[in-house]
Every structure is written in structure tokens, then in C-alpha cells.
Amino acid sequence: MPKCIRVPKPDGERVRGELAASGLLDLNLRIRAEGDFLLMPVTGDAPGFTAEEADFESCGRRIADYRECADIPEDLRPTLPVSFDAIGDVAIVKVPEPLLPYKNEIGRAMMQASSGIRTVMRDAGVKGEFRIRDLEQIAGSGSSETVHKEFGLRICVDPAKVYFNPRLATERRRVASLVKQDETVIDMFAGAAPFGLVMCRHASPGRVYSIDLNPDAEVFARRSIELNRISRIVPITGDASVVIKDLPDADRIIMNLPQTADKFLSCALGKVRRGGTIHLHKMGERADLDCFMEDLRSSMSALGLDMHIAGVSELKTYSPTMSVYVLDIVKD
Numbered sequence: 001m002p003k004c005i006r007v008p009k010p011d012g013e014r015v016r017g018e019l020a021a022s023g024l025l026d027l028n029l030r031i032r033a034e035g036d037f038l039l040m041p042v043t044g045d046a047p048g049f050t051a052e053e054a055d056f057e058s059c060g061r062r063i064a065d066y067r068e069c070a071d072i073p074e075d076l077r078p079t080l081p082v083s084f085d086a087i088g089d090v091a092i093v094k095v096p097e098p099l100l101p102y103k104n105e106i107g108r109a110m111m112q113a114s115s116g117i118r119t120v121m122r123d124a125g126v127k128g129e130f131r132i133r134d135l136e137q138i139a140g141s142g143s144s145e146t147v148h149k150e151f152g153l154r155i156c157v158d159p160a161k162v163y164f165n166p167r168l169a170t171e172r173r174r175v176a177s178l179v180k181q182d183e184t185v186i187d188m189f190a191g192a193a194p195f196g197l198v199m200c201r202h203a204s205p206g207r208v209y210s211i212d213l214n215p216d217a218e219v220f221a222r223r224s225i226e227l228n229r230i231s232r233i234v235p236i237t238g239d240a241s242v243v244i245k246d247l248p249d250a251d252r253i254i255m256n257l258p259q260t261a262d263k264f265l266s267c268a269l270g271k272v273r274r275g276g277t278i279h280l281h282k283m284g285e286r287a288d289l290d291c292f293m294e295d296l297r298s299s300m301s302a303l304g305l306d307m308h309i310a311g312v313s314e315l316k317t318y319s320p321t322m323s324v325y326v327l328d329i330v331k332d
């Protein structure tokens, strides 16, 4: 049975837009009402929601699921990836080892089932300091450079050159909803600046300094800034721990580098104003989260940096035991 999430009716339009923007809404199935709720069919895990199963009417479009039209041995069918990411017109899929001989057939089936996909790339993992994807074309044509639509914005990106995660759309919108008029924001690990773009479209920060070590991140950020006619983002190439020293004090700092961002926290706490917020992304064992937060409090306190953790949310599951979290840290 198809997977879906249960959404209170008043939140329906907002959540539907967020799911569509992040490619998680199953467009082949018709959303339906049940009491005070809407059941929305999804193609993968929607952050913040518990998935359930339900029957849906088909929209009468195309094949509901690429797995139906993939010509592969029956014994391998259960190992077919359930979901894939769509970045603009580029589909990105992780192909498990036993399915590698059928990777082109998987790509073909995905193109047949999904309108709007120009090319399918196999994701061989995110690598190196720039967190860039190792991509191999398995169907379609053209490069992996594309324009991704998110909350009314056009984001220029090439996932082979700069990190981009369409599944963070909801988190970007959440952070944008917290931004107050004229805030100074620093995005320390900004990639192609999607946090800054969403923020400038849906809130009114004074300036957003978008820093990234990868020079291509600045190239794509500048293209999107021009395309969307946004003027308040300042893209900067460099090491955030160095660059940040010359920037004005900030009201908000985003730290989306889940493996190591916590190593830069003292530097961010030195730059954020009292009462300001740091959004620290952290990947770790679910069982160790409380311990990690306690260690963070005591190590910052030992440095004379007063702060408290105002909120924690799980952004995605990474493995059976690990997740990526965002901690909202307020400087006291």
C-alpha cells in the first residue's frame, strides 16, 4: 500500500507545497480527506511526520512507481531503491551493489515513470571537504547542472560541483520563518546559498553572509542571486572560521556541516549577539544525543560562553542507529 502522511486540514496547503518543493509528494496519487485530516501520498520520509499506509486513487497520470516498469530479475526487485532525489530535472539515485548490472535499466524506468526528469545520475556517495556527490549518468542526456525550484525560488546548482540537498527544503523554510526584520545572518557552510535565498524571499534580513570553502559554491550562489533578483546575500569563498572574524556580529548563524560543525561552535558563539540563535546541524548516534548536548554545554561553559539549547529536531535518519539533528542554540 502507498505511504502517506496525515496532515491537519488547516496545514494542508503549506505542507502540500513543502512536499512538492522537496519532491516528496507522490504526484501520481490523489490527496484525500479523512475527517479533520488530509492524507498526502509521499515518495519517501517526510521530516517531522510519521509515515502510514493508505489506499489512494490514481491521478490517471503515468506509471505510479518506476519499480513497476523496471525490467530486472524478480529476486532483485525488493532491493530496488524506494525513493530518489529530484534536483531540478536531474534525478539522483543510490543503486545497491547487486543492482549495479541493471543501473541503466533503473535509470530508464525512472525516466519513463517521472515526467520532468531529463537525466538520471547514480549517486556513489558524498565525498571530501566540499561534500560533493560522485555522480555517474545512467540514463538521459546532458550534464548534472540544473535549476531547482523551491518555494518560488530558482536555485542554480550542479550537485557534481557543489553540495545541495532538496530534502532540507522544510528546514530552510522553518529557519526563514524565524528571521526578523533586518537581522544579520551568517551561513557558515552555505553551499550554493539555498538558506540565504529562501530567507531573502520569505523574510527580510538586513544581510546574509553566505560562506563556503568551495569556489563553485560562490559561482552558483551568484547565478541564483541574479536569477531571483535578490540583493541582500553576500557570497564569500573561504574558510568560515577565518572569514567570520571580519564580519559584523550576527543575530543568527547557520551551521550546516553535520559531521564537524560542532568544532566551530565556539567561533560562532563569539560572533553571535546575546539572544541570537545558532542552528547547529549534527550527525550522530541517536542513543548519544543527550550525552552530546551535555558535553556541548559543559565545553562551552568551560570557555566562558553562556548558551542554552532552545530546541532540537531530527532532520533525517542517516542509518539504522544514526540521525542528523538541528540544535537551536541561543547565546545567553
Ligand SMILES: C[S@@+](CC[C@H](N)C(=O)[O-])C[C@H]1O[C@@H](n2cnc3c(N)ncnc32)[C@H](O)[C@@H]1O
Residues within 6 Å of the ligand: 129, 130, 131, 162, 163, 164, 165, 168, 188, 189, 190, 191, 192, 193, 194, 195, 211, 212, 213, 214, 217, 238, 239, 240, 241, 256, 257, 258
Ligand atoms: C553539508 S554542505 C551544506 C551546504 C548548504 N548549507 C546546503 O544546505 O545546501 C557543507 C558545506 O560546507 C562547506 N565547507 C566545509 N568546510 C568548510 C569551512 N571550513 N568553511 C566554509 N565552508 C566549508 C563545504 O564545501 C560544503 O559546501
